[in-house]
Amino acid sequence: MVKKVTENVYVIEHEEAANNVIIIGKKGVVLVDTSLFPEKAKSIAKFVREFTMKNISLVFNTHYHPDHTFGNVVFDVPVVAHTLTREKMEMFDHTYFESLGIDYFEPKLPDVLFDDTFEHEDGLKILFIHGPGHTPDSSYIYIPSESVLITGDTVINKIHPEIVSDSNLAIWLRTLEKLPKAKYVIPGHGDIGDAESIKNMADYIGKVKKLISGELNPHEIENDPNFANREHAEMLEWSIKNLIS
Numbered sequence: 001m002v003k004k005v006t007e008n009v010y011v012i013e014h015e016e017a018a019n020n021v022i023i024i025g026k027k028g029v030v031l032v033d034t035s036l037f038p039e040k041a042k043s044i045a046k047f048v049r050e051f052t053m054k055n056i057s058l059v060f061n062t063h064y065h066p067d068h069t070f071g072n073v074v075f076d077v078p079v080v081a082h083t084l085t086r087e088k089m090e091m092f093d094h095t096y097f098e099s100l101g102i103d104y105f106e107p108k109l110p111d112v113l114f115d116d117t118f119e120h121e122d123g124l125k126i127l128f129i130h131g132p133g134h135t136p137d138s139s140y141i142y143i144p145s146e147s148v149l150i151t152g153d154t155v156i157n158k159i160h161p162e163i164v165s166d167s168n169l170a171i172w173l174r175t176l177e178k179l180p181k182a183k184y185v186i187p188g189h190g191d192i193g194d195a196e197s198i199k200n201m202a203d204y205i206g207k208v209k210k211l212i213s214g215e216l217n218p219h220e221i222e223n224d225p226n227f228a229n230r231e232h233a234e235m236l237e238w239s240i241k242n243l244i245s
């Protein structure tokens with residue numbers, strides 16, 4: 001389903017899979033994240049052409065996870081990402097694909113790399129900013145003129161976030177604190193939100209951090225709406241295992 005956020009920003013939602021965001025510039029369209037499936041990425045490209053009468057001219061990967069990067073292969077345009085995103089993707093080999101149950105293909109690596117920030121101007125100014133925590137390479141987009149923040153998996157609404165073995169909760173919290181104030185917050189997964197989504201995410205990550213350090217008892221979060229109201233409760237146990245193993 002396609003949801004309008006502002007005149008120039010639309011979210012292509014796919015249930016619980018990663019959100020794709022399109023930012024319509026003067027000459028071209030920026031696509032944020034490319035989905036796990038190249039076929040799906042192709043249909044997004046077709047949709048963008050029909051809907052905007054413009055082509056996707058730039059792709060951005062919020063981080064290296066396959067559900068945000070595997071669709072890169074269908075785009076013959078520059079792919080912007082953090083330097084570490086490319087480094088991580090260079091390590092995707094046959095074994096990695098096998099573990100995902102996907103036939104191997106050569107991933108398309110990002111080729112416009114940045115360390116702290118990157119700026120793209122096409123009628124509107126788009127800022128790409130490094131915001132580690134979910135993964136070391138995680139980055140987000142801020143569009144000041146639209147008051148839009150596109151967070152990647154740094155913020156997740158509706159479902160339990162994926163905390164992986166290279167997540168760093170302290171750094172993640174710091175990134176959440178530093179996020180620019182925007183009217184619209186588009187998460188990596190789940191519905192479009194606002195400042196409240198960031199607050200909830202910081203609360204969630206802060207509590208998981210305390211669960212792990214023993215400052216919080218698991219039963220204390222049982223009735224916590226910020227946990228109970230999120231779907232896929234099994235993710236929490238999985239996340240904690242990732243951090244302590």
Ligand SMILES: [Zn+2]
Nearest residue numbers: 063065153162
């Ligand atoms: Zn992720």
